[in-house]
Amino acid sequence: MDDVVAAIADPVRRQILDMLREGPLPARRIAEQFAVSRPAVSRHLRVLRESGLVRDVPTGRERLYHLDPGPLITLTTWIADLRDAGDRLAGWERRLDALTTEVYRARRDRRRTGTGTGTDTDIDIDIERRENTA
Amino acid sequence: MDDVVAAIADPVRRQILDMLREGPLPARRIAEQFAVSRPAVSRHLRVLRESGLVRDVPTGRERLYHLDPGPLITLTTWIADLRDAGDRLAGWERRLDALTTEVYRARRDRRRTGTGTGTDTDIDIDIERRENTA
């Protein structure tokens, strides 16, 4: 998956993939769309090839490149998991935001009025998390 | 979207996002999970912050980071479009593969038997594409 995301990271390579959405293209066709030199594009194509996002079919003296979005599936699922977590978190994150705001107010008050006058509620936040022994 | 994919590109930053899936964490907690120095992690956090994938809530002397997978949506749709194109292409790519194979056979035969003996079918492939005046 590291290869794939690295491949996607470059704007030129992303544009190449966009280009191939409409069908296979020989290297020359791809290269002439960019301002950069042809060897540069050739190396971009190699990166895409090695990441599996693109496959080449040598055809005579040409090399036809065609798209293969298969390897992107791992990235997609990773993102999906992240999104799910985000949604799940949304609720108690809001609650946590409220809490921190509360603490702010409490502490500011405490400082302003000197050590608590007695009516001030003292809130302790203690965020426990299992040790993520990755 | 360039920011987002660049942010995702680094393995450390990806792991940070994974960490935050289970809830907000102060910078220190995040940093101590990695072999790299704390300032390094701090800069990773900045990149994530500027890409919008993470938000920080200053809480006392700590800084609570929480996940925000929102910006990933653009990347997700881009990938989806790519996949759709790939699926749509699958059919006539197979046909094209068949064609190129055919051409191979034809050309090899032609070379082997000298200039076509007459029964040899000569296949011309002419892939036309609208100029993609990006």
Next chain:
DNA sequence: CGAAAGCGTAACCTGTGGGTTACGCTTTTG
């Protein structure tokens, strides 16, 4: 109030990703 904790930033160093030119190989063409 001084010491320590928690973070971010600045300055600096290094590996590497991406660009260019030069070159070589195979396939088509005249």
Next chain:
DNA sequence: CAAAAGCGTAACCCACAGGTTACGCTTTCG
């Protein structure tokens, strides 16, 4: 068969991402 077309690779260069140490600032603690 020689010339040209189409690609890939090697060697080299440079900007920059990512790492480290040193430092400064704010907040908590004794």
